[in-house]
Amino acid sequence: MTLSEYLEITTASAERQWREITARAPRTDGKRGAPFVPVETLLCAAAMHVVEYSRLGSSTMHRAGSPAPELAALFRRPVSSIIAKMNNLDGSRPRGAKFDLSVGLVLTGDAQLMTVLYRRLLLAARRVGIGYDALPDFLGLEGGGELSLLGQDELDDGALGDVLTRELPLWLERSPDQSESVTERYLLQYLRVGQHRFATGVLQNCGNECVFCGFGLGDSAKPTLLRAGHIKPWRDSDGHERLDITNGLAACPTHDAAFDSGLMTVRSDPPHLAVTLSARMRHAVETNAAVATTFGPAGLRTDLQTSAMAVVPAVEYLDWHAAHVFA
Known part of the structure; x- marks a missing residue:
């Protein structure tokens, strides 16, 4: 795995990863399961813009707002795994996968690239049959526009x-x-x-x-x-x-x-x-x-x-x- 496989992900590659994800058996033991693939990591980076993950502890992660529960269900992972990935991506808990810090730093600093990748991931998801209910357009960018940081x-x-x-x-x-x-x-x-x-x-x-x-x-x-x-x-x-x-x-x-x-x-x-x-x-x-x-x-x-x-x-x-x- 290289950094380019995240930041230069193609629609075809994203489609393959979505098929792998949807073929997973749901976990019932609360464990995190297999390592995150780029599609999952990138969508967690996008969700950092709307989920108040940094204030959630081990006893409150189940209260995480949308799209954390939707991503957890789609990825066949517990919500705690989604929140942990966000904390790894932003550098506040640098214990994640090899490229988490690099991906997080690039995408939180480059709104244009985040917008392009986000749309690409959603397009690939729709092509393999993942609808809005399973994967909502939580940044509101699927139909156009560009991510901009408020405040x-x-x-x-x-x-x-x-x-x-x-x-x-x-x-x-x-x-x-x-x-x-x-x-x-x-x-x-x-x-x-x-x-x-x-x-x-x-x-x-x-x-x-x-x-x-x-x-x-x-x-x-x-x-x-x-x-x-x-x-x-x-x-x-x-x-x-x-x-x-x-x-x-x-x-x-x-x-x-x-x-x-x-x-x-x-x-x-x-x-x-x-x-x-x-x-x-x-x-x-x-x-x-x-x-x-x-x-x-x-x-x-x-x-x-x-x-x-x-x-x-x-x-x-x-x-x-x-x-x-x-x-």
Whole structure:
């Protein structure tokens, strides 16, 4: 096996591998079984963009979201095997197969190649009779478009530098045989893909509309014109907080910028989540008609519409924002 057999896989080769996979007998003993073939590894790399695998432990892997259960059933493997492969691919647990780290690093850093390979794998699957129910189009790219990472505007050089300084030593401890430069590249890709999963989850949780004014295009297609940002800023959050969708809000660019800059905040006053403007912003609303259009009663909700959310923002993040960001 060579790296090119992963990154240059042909449709014909993928079809052969799919036939081998579908001919497997389902495992009932919970063990991982035979080594992963390239088709399986590549689809796990694609699924890293949507499955929140990094927060799952041995007792919670069964809760992994789609497409982890579908891939497990299709590959005749336990879900834990799918999650373990993702952790091997992103470098956080470098104990995988020979090419896991290389495949993960290339594909999380090359969205165009990931898109091409993903479509090729799905085309091969459809040709051998694997339908949408068994293998859903979990990246939404089968009919066109290109993979793009969401939420990357929060990851400016300063924020990335702060997090790298804090977390790179821990990654180096886990991978003592790997150079610092390579480990840093893995960590950067891990952070970027994690931010994409966070942003995707926040947009879905908020119904793909601005929580402050209701702006939305009525679908989940890209671009949305919405931003999915952290309540407690990304650079100030730990690994758990950065991926927690209760630490996120979807907003139109104007309201997102006002929230991020501290010109408004959200205060928890059960059962309400009250939108609160700073003194400076209140003055602008009173004296500037253009500001009033966007931040006055006609353009800004007084409370977040929590009934439209699957989960509501956590109070601890709102309190942090009010104490440390709100001006």
